[in-house]
Structures are given as C-alpha cells and as structure tokens.
Amino acid sequence: MLELLHAVLVAPFKDMAGSPTFLVEVLIGGLAAGLMYSLVALGFVLIYKASGVFNFAQGVMVLFAALTLVGLIERGAPLVVALALTMAVMAALAFAIERVVLRPLVNQEQIILFMATIGLNFFLEGFGEFAWGSDVKKLDVGIPDTSFMAWGVQVNRLELTAAITAAVLVAIMAVFFQRTRVGRALRAVADDHEAALSIGIPLNTIWIVVWSVAGLVAIVAGIMWGAKSGVQFSLSLIALKALPVLILGGFTSVPGAIVGGLIIGTGEKLAEVYWGPLVGGAIENWFAYMLALAFLLVRPQGLFGEKIIERV
C-alpha cells in the first residue's frame, strides 16, 4: 500500500526534479499539443457564442479544410494559391450554411440546431471524400518534422511553428474582437440577439462572419494536424479532444478555450510520461476526459464560463 502511494504521489515528482530538461521538453510538447486543441475549441466557442449552436461539425470542418488544401496542392496549385482558395471555399461554406441551415431554423430550439449540425457533419464528411478521395494524404508545408536544440532542450520545428502560428492567430482574433466594429457587433450578438437586432446589427451577416472565422480556424488546425499525422478521416476526431477543453474552459469564453487547451495538452503529456508506466501507458487517450469529468463536478460552468444562475 505504502509502495503504491509512493509510486503515485512521490516517485513521479522525484523523476521531474531529477531531470528538469526532460520535464521542460515534456511541457513544451504538451503546450504545443494544447495550443492545437485550443484552436479547435476556439472554433466551437466562436460559433456557440454568436449563434448559440453547438457545432457538431467543427471537427469535420477541420478535415474538410485540410482535404481541400491537400487536394488543391495535389492538382498542382502552389501553396499560397491553394491556401487562398481554401479560405474562399470555407467562406462559401459559411455562406451556404447560413442560407440553408441557420436561416430556416432561426428561433428554433437549441437541440434542433444541434441536430442540424450533425447532419452537416455527415454531409461534409461525405462531400469531402467525394470531392477529394478517401486516401490518407501527406501534407507538406515545407517545415521539416525535426528537432533542434535550444538551451539544452530539444524542440520540434513543426510543433514550434504550429504553436507560434496558433498564438498569432489567437492574438489577431483578440484584437479583432476588441477593436473593430465587426468585433463589437459580434460581441453584441453573442450577448443578446434581440438587443443586437434592435440597434441595427444584421444577424445573418454576423453568422456568415462567425462561420467564416471558424472555417479559418479549421484551416489552420487542419494544416497543423495534417502536417503532423497526415490528412485522413481521423482528423475529424480531434473535435472530440476539444470537448474536454470546452468543459474545462467554458463554452462561452475565448480565453477559456485557450487556457483549457493548454491545461489539457500539458496535463495529458505529463500524465502519460510520469504516471503512464504505472498502468501500462496509453493514459493520453482518456486522461483529458477524466479531467473534464472531475471538473464538471466542481465547476460546471468551466474556468471562465458564465456562472449558471437558474431563476425559479
């Protein structure tokens, strides 16, 4: 018994203290993975805030964006052109979603909109494979998946680039939300639909903007995950990783999505490396969900979510 406690509570920390460079490497790996989770979660938060829809199709949007990009590159488009075209495709998709899905269902129950996004999920999955094929594809963005040493710590080039890109994107979005007229309108819509309408904010335009931005986020997430593990169906499953991030960070909070992603990313890496051997490894796959579950018991609204006050 005492041995077990020692193995769980003392030994891992001893290991960490024993080799700080390795700990830093693990932390960096975790933060990098976490930023990518944040990106996917951010797509959810944006849409949820502005239209009150939990977008089940966010993961497939990542897959679809990556498939489109790779497909265009395979057909001989230079990277920059392919990227621009993919953005155009995601914007067109946002426009179509607003017209076909959101507008006819305005003022319906949340669950109905949720069901609609499940339909969207299957449509995009099928359409993506129909248009671009279902083989696993390699996405080469010109950054090698190799490491270099910095202050005695190994850093992966691809992970570092991904992390920096994610951080820049998040910063740009923060400025966009705080400073611009459209950003202000977005926050207004997220806060109160009726009031936003009454002061002249066109809800439909805002929805197109939000879904386009979510599409843009999906492209970035798709490129990063695709470059790492190939563009394939399993890419859409990273949306499942965004769920614990959302539970941790709160569905309505942009900083929550970022911090939640970082916590989940580093948490699961640490757990895998230091506690994994105790139970034979593979903690990474379920640790995030367990953490989220524990969190739900203590703080159901998430770290930064709006406190749920039910009036009776």
Place this chain on the structure above:
Amino acid sequence: MRARPDPPPTPLLEVNRISVRFGAVQALEGVSLEIRRGEIVAIIGPNGAGKTTLLNVVSGFYQPYEGQILFEGRDRTQLRPYDVAALGVARTFQNVALFKGMSVLDNIMTGRLLKMRGSFLLEALYWGPAMKQELEHRAFVERIIDFLEIQAIRKAFAGKLPYGLQKRVELARALAAEPKLLLLDEPMAGMNVEEKEDMCRFILGVNDEFGTTIALIEHDMSVVMDISDRVIALDYGRKIADGRPDEVRADQGVIDAYLGVAHA
C-alpha cells in the same frame, strides 16, 4: 400637457390597418395610427391589449399579415429589425435587453455601430481616420452619458447594475443611434417614484434637446398625463381612443376597458 406649435403635415410614422395574429390569437386587428414629428405619444391599454405587439411590428420584430406601415412617407411594411434600425428607429425593451457582459460605455458605443464607417484593418490598428472616427463617436456618446447623468457608472458592467439604471443605460444606447423615432416599452416599469421622476425628466429632455419623436408604452397614468402630447388607447388588439391626454382619460370606452366592463 405642454403647448406645441402645429406639427408639419407629413407624419413621421403611419400605420394603416395593421393586423397581427399568433395562431388563434388575434393580437392586433386593423389598427391605424400616425405619429407626427416631434411628438411624445403614449400608448396605453390593459394587459394583453397589444401594445408591445404594436411596438414589435413598428420595429420590424413581427411582420403583420395585413396592413401597411409608412415611415417618412415610404412603405416599409416588410423590413427586418436591423433595416428598421438603419432607417432611424431605436427602441428599448420591456425586460431590458442590454449587453450584460459589456461595460456601460461599450453598450452605448455599440448602439452607435450604425453610424460608424471605415475599414477593419485601420480599426484593428487603431490608426489614422479610424482613431479620429472612434474619438468623434466617443465624444457624442459622452454627451449622452452626461445628459442621462450616468457618468459615475460608465465603466461598470451593465449586467451588475440595479434595474433602474439598466433602463437608463438602455435608453442611452438607443439614443446613441440618433434615432428619428424612439420607441420605449414601459420605460418606467418597476421603478420607484424618484426613479420615475428622473426618467420623465430624461424623456422630456430627449424630446427637447435632440428633437426626437417618442412613442412610449406606459401604465402609470399620472406619468402619461404629464409627459405625453397625445395618447392612444388599445384594448383587445383594437384602437379604442386617440387624442389629447385629458380627452382620452375622460373617454368612456377607455374607462370601461380599464374597469373591465363586459364586451358585447
């Protein structure tokens, strides 16, 4: 009652035989009215008379199934709320619809969105004309803040304010759009006497200072008598009286509606 010069002949708003139905409920039936430039019009009536429905139709939240609405002489029956807002109609809500997560200042600035122009990029960089524009709008918003005496709470979160102040902030947000027509849905509901007096003062002040035409729904008859130039009474979705406050107060149909005389 206040003395006024004769209003110009074209009314700001004309509502012609509007009917609205929700399923089997006839919320409005053939209601016609007009609101002239510079007026303060009160809309009264018992609960369920269709007052808020009327406001919602005028501001584009509901579409009437028959009838016509003219704003400044032009037909605008089929417009959406944001189009109506762009025409120069601002409103407040019965249950206060503020952006609760934003500061008072941000709420009022958001009310000014329609007046803002310019490019994203410049705004994001807060540079050049974008900064100049932001400052100009800020100056106008500050004037409204001073006018409504909410300087002390401009940084507070709107959702945390007491109810009476929230109503005042909502009025400020509506004013920020410099509306031609301001629709107020029970601006004094749930207020104490002192707050009501303040709100009356502000409404009259807005009318004087900004020249804004105002239509308001109100239950408190003493308030209605004090501030309105004209009173329109609704009952069971129909207009039952329209005239000077003292006329409407003396109207037998209105008295019956409030006291609940059986309908034929």
